[in-house]
């Protein structure tokens with residue numbers, strides 16, 4: 001089973017998931033000097049609508065926490081997107097200390113964590129699973145997280161972590177979490193064509209990474225690292241310090257010949 005340790009981490013994934021060695025992989029380093037501003041992006045503002053009551057369950061996948069959402073009623077349109085995308089889930093990546101943990105880096109700089117809101121193209125595909133097999137199937141909104149004030153919306157996730165401490169555990173999200181409240185104030189972003197950053201690393205993601213980081217506290221990051229990557233009652237398979245999920249980010253891959261566009265300053 002893939003993971004983030006030396007034995008089963010990102011540099012081993014291509015063995016069982018050949019797409020992980022592809023030329024449209026994510027994450028990448030955002031070399032801001034390479035970004036081209038594109039009037040067509042400016043002319044179609046990114047627009048989203050989320051239904052907080054539709055955030056259903058939170059699960060410990062063994063690779064991190066993930067909040068699953070009932071896609072109905074949500075929509076993401078505009079910017080680089082053709083058609084309508086619906087929110088499927090959101091999750092986060094972090095590191096063993098706050099000097100690293102984001103998946104994308106900006107001019108070589110890592111952030112403490114990165115929030116991903118995963119959407120699928122409901123104009124063309126029946127569900128997220130099908131959409132994941134097509135180059136225009138998914139869109140992920142990425143939010144860089146830096147250490148600062150406690151993040152009130154993310155605190156609703158943190159409060160649920162003790163009940164999903166082990167792999168496979170899930171619980172109802174009782175207090176609605178509003179994904180829109182986890183996005184930055186300014187909506188400037190970079191966009192490029194990439195992939196899932198976890199196996200099977202499908203090359204089906206239009207990435208939209210907001211430029212403005214959002215704050216999260218050290219205590220909140222510490223809570224993420226308290227998740228365990230093994231099932232309750234089983235011994236710890238991973239050679240992580242007593243099976244704690246202290247780091248779950250994929251290092252950056254080459255942008256190659258892909259275009260990197262930006263919208264807003």
Ligand SMILES: NS(=O)(=O)c1ccc(O)c(NC(=O)NCCc2ccccn2)c1
Pocket residue numbers: 061063064065066091092093116117118140195196197198248
């Ligand atoms: N990282 S990503 O490219 O946004 C992405 C897209 C679609 C997916 O199904 C996943 N998988 C996913 O969220 N797995 C469950 C929880 C998780 C959280 C953090 C790291 C790895 N896994 C990730």
Ligand SMILES: [Zn+2]
Pocket residue numbers: 091092093116197
């Ligand atoms: Zn992710």
